[in-house]
Amino acid sequence: TAAAPKVLKMQTSWPASDIWMDFARQYVERVEKMSGGRLKIDLLPAGAVVKAFQVMDAVSDGVLDAAHSVPVYWYGKNKAASLFGTGPVFGGSATTMLAWFNGGGGRELYRELTQDIMGLNVVGLLGFPMPAQPFGWFKTEVNKASDLKGFKYRTVGLAADLLQKMGMSVAQLPGGEIVPAMERGVIDAFEFNNPSSDRRFGAQDVAKNYYLSSYHQASESFEFLFNKDVMEDLDPDLRAILEHGVEAASTANTAIAMDNYSKDLMELQSKEGVTVHRTSKDILSAQLKAWDEIIPTLEADPFMKKVLDSQRTWVERVVFYELMNSPDLALAYDHYFPGKLKL
Amino acid sequence: MSDPIVALLMLALFLFIILLGFPVAFTLMAMGIGFGYYAYFDADRMWRAYNRAIEKADPDQWDRITLWFDGLFNNRIFDLFVNQTFSVMANDVLTAVPLFLFMGYIVERANIVARLFHTLNIAARRVPGSMAVAALITCTLFATATGIVGAVVTLMGLLAFPAMLKARYDTSLAAGVICAGGTLGILIPPSIMLIVYAAASGVSIVKLYAGALFPGLLLAGLYVVYVVVRSMMQPHLAPKPTREEIGDITVPQIVWQLFTSFFPLAFLILAVLGAILFGLATPSEAAAVGALGGLLLTFAYRAFTWQRLRESVYLTVRTTAMVCWLFVGSWTFSSVFSYLGGEQIISEFVTGLEISPIMFLIMAQIIIFILGWPLEWSEIIIIFVPIFLPLLPHFGIDPLFFGILVALNLQTSFLTPPMAMSAYYLKGIAPPHVRLAEIFRGNYPFLAMVVLAMIILYQFPQIAFWLPEQVYGK
Amino acid sequence: MLAYIQFADRLSAWFGKAFAWLILVMAIGVGYEVVVRYGFNAPTSWAFDLSYITYGTLFMMGGAYTLSRGGHVRGDFIYRLWKPRTQAKVELVLYFLFFFPGVLALIISGWKYAERSWRYMEVSVNSPAGIPIFQFKTVIVAAGILLFIQGVAQVFRAILCIRSGEWLIADEDIEETEVQLAKQKGVGPGNFAAGTAREDGRGLKEEYKDELER
Ligand code: NA
Numbered sequence A: 001t002a003a004a005p006k007v008l009k010m011q012t013s014w015p016a017s018d019i020w021m022d023f024a025r026q027y028v029e030r031v032e033k034m035s036g037g038r039l040k041i042d043l044l045p046a047g048a049v050v051k052a053f054q055v056m057d058a059v060s061d062g063v064l065d066a067a068h069s070v071p072v073y074w075y076g077k078n079k080a081a082s083l084f085g086t087g088p089v090f091g092g093s094a095t096t097m098l099a100w101f102n103g104g105g106g107r108e109l110y111r112e113l114t115q116d117i118m119g120l121n122v123v124g125l126l127g128f129p130m131p132a133q134p135f136g137w138f139k140t141e142v143n144k145a146s147d148l149k150g151f152k153y154r155t156v157g158l159a160a161d162l163l164q165k166m167g168m169s170v171a172q173l174p175g176g177e178i179v180p181a182m183e184r185g186v187i188d189a190f191e192f193n194n195p196s197s198d199r200r201f202g203a204q205d206v207a208k209n210y211y212l213s214s215y216h217q218a219s220e221s222f223e224f225l226f227n228k229d230v231m232e233d234l235d236p237d238l239r240a241i242l243e244h245g246v247e248a249a250s251t252a253n254t255a256i257a258m259d260n261y262s263k264d265l266m267e268l269q270s271k272e273g274v275t276v277h278r279t280s281k282d283i284l285s286a287q288l289k290a291w292d293e294i295i296p297t298l299e300a301d302p303f304m305k306k307v308l309d310s311q312r313t314w315v316e317r318v319v320f321y322e323l324m325n326s327p328d329l330a331l332a333y334d335h336y337f338p339g340k341l342k343l
Numbered sequence B: 001m002s003d004p005i006v007a008l009l010m011l012a013l014f015l016f017i018i019l020l021g022f023p024v025a026f027t028l029m030a031m032g033i034g035f036g037y038y039a040y041f042d043a044d045r046m047w048r049a050y051n052r053a054i055e056k057a058d059p060d061q062w063d064r065i066t067l068w069f070d071g072l073f074n075n076r077i078f079d080l081f082v083n084q085t086f087s088v089m090a091n092d093v094l095t096a097v098p099l100f101l102f103m104g105y106i107v108e109r110a111n112i113v114a115r116l117f118h119t120l121n122i123a124a125r126r127v128p129g130s131m132a133v134a135a136l137i138t139c140t141l142f143a144t145a146t147g148i149v150g151a152v153v154t155l156m157g158l159l160a161f162p163a164m165l166k167a168r169y170d171t172s173l174a175a176g177v178i179c180a181g182g183t184l185g186i187l188i189p190p191s192i193m194l195i196v197y198a199a200a201s202g203v204s205i206v207k208l209y210a211g212a213l214f215p216g217l218l219l220a221g222l223y224v225v226y227v228v229v230r231s232m233m234q235p236h237l238a239p240k241p242t243r244e245e246i247g248d249i250t251v252p253q254i255v256w257q258l259f260t261s262f263f264p265l266a267f268l269i270l271a272v273l274g275a276i277l278f279g280l281a282t283p284s285e286a287a288a289v290g291a292l293g294g295l296l297l298t299f300a301y302r303a304f305t306w307q308r309l310r311e312s313v314y315l316t317v318r319t320t321a322m323v324c325w326l327f328v329g330s331w332t333f334s335s336v337f338s339y340l341g342g343e344q345i346i347s348e349f350v351t352g353l354e355i356s357p358i359m360f361l362i363m364a365q366i367i368i369f370i371l372g373w374p375l376e377w378s379e380i381i382i383i384f385v386p387i388f389l390p391l392l393p394h395f396g397i398d399p400l401f402f403g404i405l406v407a408l409n410l411q412t413s414f415l416t417p418p419m420a421m422s423a424y425y426l427k428g429i430a431p432p433h434v435r436l437a438e439i440f441r442g443n444y445p446f447l448a449m450v451v452l453a454m455i456i457l458y459q460f461p462q463i464a465f466w467l468p469e470q471v472y473g474k
Numbered sequence C: 001m002l003a004y005i006q007f008a009d010r011l012s013a014w015f016g017k018a019f020a021w022l023i024l025v026m027a028i029g030v031g032y033e034v035v036v037r038y039g040f041n042a043p044t045s046w047a048f049d050l051s052y053i054t055y056g057t058l059f060m061m062g063g064a065y066t067l068s069r070g071g072h073v074r075g076d077f078i079y080r081l082w083k084p085r086t087q088a089k090v091e092l093v094l095y096f097l098f099f100f101p102g103v104l105a106l107i108i109s110g111w112k113y114a115e116r117s118w119r120y121m122e123v124s125v126n127s128p129a130g131i132p133i134f135q136f137k138t139v140i141v142a143a144g145i146l147l148f149i150q151g152v153a154q155v156f157r158a159i160l161c162i163r164s165g166e167w168l169i170a171d172e173d174i175e176e177t178e179v180q181l182a183k184q185k186g187v188g189p190g191n192f193a194a195g196t197a198r199e200d201g202r203g204l205k206e207e208y209k210d211e212l213e214r
């Protein structure tokens, strides 16, 4: 007879209604199937045990066995957290940077940060390279960097430092409070993450200009956190399933993200009267300039310097190959679907 | 014994301990930890370090003992408890509690009540039961400036109550007016009770305030209607004021008095409530501005003293601690309760009854009404109302609507014996010949008005929903 | 025992009152945010953090003070009917069952929680201002220790009450309560407080017990 399955309690940082709960569920389903029922994961939304921003503490303490979150949510404990997904953009996409994590030394740096420097009792992995995050939602058009001055804008993590440098006043609000804050005039522009999540919480009801393409959070991935003791006590094959399940879910997540994000973007335009723009070159280069100012302050910290050096080395080599190698996809798209792109 | 049964045992034991009169916040804390220790008991996790040490090395006796003891306390309930405590400490809805309390304490000390009451009394002189009507309106206005009961009852009990008795008003009628009017402060926004409900239920506090405004005014209106009709039917209960009681006063004088007493307060109230409802500021921000505005008023009325400021500050910390420590206890308690499956078993039981939504609503309100006799609103909202909340979706009841019904309902908890706080406050300051029984008798018609308001609200839910929909859309 | 009770009462009151003044910091800080947001189109990046840090510190540090003045809610409709001696006996037992375990857990686990936060000098994630919160997490431990000290005093109170048959009430420091008013009627409005509302109401109920029973 089969032994009782080992049940792990995993909480996400997302509300029950967010599309990312479905992403986390794909991970859970894969782990349960691959383990032949020896592992069961009890998946809970944000707030079920602890608040969205408290999952790191909870996993380290063993209040939760595992969590599905993003590193930027605990950057209050150490700013270096933000370098694992929401740091400066040297030219790498989320895919490039996830590859850095898995093959370019990022994983060891992350381990050093969480286990050695901070003394946290966790094992963390990154998965699902998120499409670059839109610059977000504005009531009026913004064309030049100077148009941004005085805006009260919502974002999180190092992106907050970035946009403050660009003359915006930044508020960091939990996702659920963004729309009420827009209605109240507490903020007048914001970004969250992607067309599906944005649409689900009603961004289109409070602003009609949606700006895609930005360097503020261009390479984020989900963070899968596990309590270290729980991991170490598992049979090696089960531990491998939990770890490699992240890689499996990453591919599955990409499929539903592509499907849903694109569909929601279409419907935001066709059904909700949203105007979709590309963020102007002027704003993008102002973002890079602002990063230039922030990077030296980050590098004052030796560990952050080490991480940034590692990322630069990786990007310099890998992205050279990526960009030199990649065919002009826009050309092909325009060839088959002419007149659609407005780049 | 299955876990859900343990959860029910936990609830039963808690109800029993409440009867013994031990401070509820600490009872909840200790029971949450005790039952949580059982719920989260995991021998593997707890003695992992001990077992590993034994396997790997051969630790000496002392090390064994310390490791074993470490294991004994290595239960996740302790981390959960600290986490829940911190969640209460960092809760951005509850931040409004001390600020509104402070604002209320400050405004109470600004010497406005007396001016307001005298002015309204003269302005309303032709209305039947004019003095009672003036008292009710004063109470209603004060209800929008303070979020607590007690002070308004005492203030009005010292001021309007003797005045009514002197004007040969019926003792019971006068007492009912003061007790019921003085209790409006916890219903009409900004009220502490609604903030606490918002924190317990997750309903937006701003929407709750918008939703409670008209039901609160409806209840105040019903009180006035009751007083006017009763005074018309039995004029001897509320005799018309004589000329010498009012004195010779011209219309411009009335207007000037209104201007100096009514408008500064009204302006403060409008600024605070308007800022919240029109979304210009969060409730905490509005409360902070209101508290500073209240301080300005005390200066304007030359009522500022350091002593009064000190009182307001110290009372704020005590009342805030009283409310928020209850949250510390109850969040740990209820997370263990639901982890053990207690919430589940109650919800299965209630949904298994196959009652209609209206039956459920009536049942819930009757239970809350009965709880309101022995318990106080803070215990009821923080501990008992959350038991009903998970059932609302099943019956298709909006938690906003439910919350406003509860707030209306809990008005009665201040008026009904044995724990009728409003009645006790009034008794405490009334002339000795006024008997508690007379005060209670005066309260009963107002209780009927509360029930009537609840029925009207049930029949016309738009009274609650209209304003939130106007301001926030559906 | 008497000396200890007085010491604990004074200690709790001192801390409770000292931290009570955070309400002014909170009102002014949050009020300032509203002014600069609307007046100068320049919202602060610290007001939100300030608001919950002051609120949380204020109520946690006021817990022991409130306990010493009997301000925590109790469902006492039966308790009140007992003789003080019976009350004290029950309370003595309940303090050991339902007070010290929770408060000790607060101190010990709170220590673990705060110590880790100190280790990485944790700041708030709510704004780029990087407002420190490790000191805020330490409040859990401090509040627990104050409660523990006051709890011991409450146990001594119960023991004294079992001996003498009468409760020893803490010195009232806020003079203007409803009860006080009841005693010295004729004080003008604006001179008194409502916060001790509950405990006073209870006191009043005591006074009118005869009438209630009639
Ligand atoms: Na984002």
Ligand code: NA
Binding pocket: B142, B143, B144, B145, B146, B147, B148, B184, B185, B186, B187, B188, B189, B190, B191, B192
């Ligand atoms: Na109110």
